[in-house]
Amino acid sequence: MDFLDAGNTGTYGHPVPTKGPLGAKQGKAILVSGHDLKDMEELLKQSAGKGVYVYSHGEMLPTHAYPELKKYDHFYGHYGTAWQNQAKEFSQFPGAILMTTNCIQRPKEPYKSNIFTCGLVGWPGIAHISDRNFQPVIDRALALPGFQEDENGKEVMVGFGRNTVLGVADKVIEAVKGKAIRHFFVVAGCDGAKPGRNYYTEFVEKVPKDTVVLTFACGKFRFFDKDLGDIGGIPRLLDIGQCNDAHSAIQIAVALANAFNVGVNDLPLSIICSWYEQKAAAILLSLLQLGIKDIRLGPSLPAFVSPNVLDVLVKTFDIKPISTPDEDLKAILG
Ligand code: SF4
Numbered sequence: 001m002d003f004l005d006a007g008n009t010g011t012y013g014h015p016v017p018t019k020g021p022l023g024a025k026q027g028k029a030i031l032v033s034g035h036d037l038k039d040m041e042e043l044l045k046q047s048a049g050k051g052v053y054v055y056s057h058g059e060m061l062p063t064h065a066y067p068e069l070k071k072y073d074h075f076y077g078h079y080g081t082a083w084q085n086q087a088k089e090f091s092q093f094p095g096a097i098l099m100t101t102n103c104i105q106r107p108k109e110p111y112k113s114n115i116f117t118c119g120l121v122g123w124p125g126i127a128h129i130s131d132r133n134f135q136p137v138i139d140r141a142l143a144l145p146g147f148q149e150d151e152n153g154k155e156v157m158v159g160f161g162r163n164t165v166l167g168v169a170d171k172v173i174e175a176v177k178g179k180a181i182r183h184f185f186v187v188a189g190c191d192g193a194k195p196g197r198n199y200y201t202e203f204v205e206k207v208p209k210d211t212v213v214l215t216f217a218c219g220k221f222r223f224f225d226k227d228l229g230d231i232g233g234i235p236r237l238l239d240i241g242q243c244n245d246a247h248s249a250i251q252i253a254v255a256l257a258n259a260f261n262v263g264v265n266d267l268p269l270s271i272i273c274s275w276y277e278q279k280a281a282a283i284l285l286s287l288l289q290l291g292i293k294d295i296r297l298g299p300s301l302p303a304f305v306s307p308n309v310l311d312v313l314v315k316t317f318d319i320k321p322i323s324t325p326d327e328d329l330k331a332i333l334g
Helices: 002-012 037-047 058-065 083-092 135-143 162-167 169-177 195-206 218-222 243-260 278-289 307-317 325-333
Strands: 018-021 028-033 052-056 075-078 096-099 115-118 155-158 183-189 211-216 237-241 269-274 296-298
Touching (some): 002 243, 018 075, 028 037, 028 058, 028 083, 028 135, 037 052, 058 075, 058 155, 058 237, 096 135, 115 135, 155 237, 162 169, 162 237, 169 243, 183 195, 183 218, 183 243, 195 269, 195 325, 211 243, 237 243, 243 278, 269 278
Parallel strands (some): 028 052, 052 075, 096 115, 183 211, 183 269, 211 237
Antiparallel strands (some): 018 155
């Protein structure tokens, strides 16, 4: 994650707070999903001046905040939510779709001929681009109707990576010392289709007004467009980025711990993790390796957590399954 962070921020600059429109512009359209910033950059370069607008989908939302990506005028907005809603969202998208990296679902008939895969991701019978020449995607977008008119939508703020948050560290520390901020919640991880996942929406809706929510990965689509307001100019909902930007969240936590001269586990900070697939497991293992304790995990425990493994995780790391938002908030805040 450290290497990836260095690669992404070194090449595209540190994310800066940026509004991502959720509406659409009249005109031809390309939707880019997945996680790969290099694919996004190449597509933006190759599609510039061709009469198409580019939209992010899912985990590509944070790309709006990178200076070297947001500089493209035709990189307009964000469309859609997390991976499990793909079939519905892609069926309604009036342009071409590019799927980078993982989390593709079986493509459905309405968009089978509009979707392309690249890099490590692929699907039998779906056009694959292996050399980052995205002309076929652009051609398909030009052949499709695109959006017939401008569609107004909300805007969401992205770009609260470690550089931005630590850039206002003094303000944050003052707010904690002055008790304007009582607690930080990191509500993050992968989304999924199980019904229990509205826990995360409710949790964020119920956190008290003197607390701040940091989020990353596609679990945020359960609450990403909520307006939680701010505390003395610090937004109460801070989007740190993609799942791999868990690294950035850790850097923020470590810097806060240093500022207060305590360990990360002693900070007024709780991690509420939504688990789904292999990347989330890798991130969870990284957090455990760093000695982070008291993580709440849900909506169900990963299959590899056998009773014996659970026993070790509970004894060593004080891991807990989520219960209800009310009970968990009461347990955390007292
Ligand atoms: S956060 Fe996890 S589930 Fe969501 S798109 Fe990324 S890897 Fe997939």
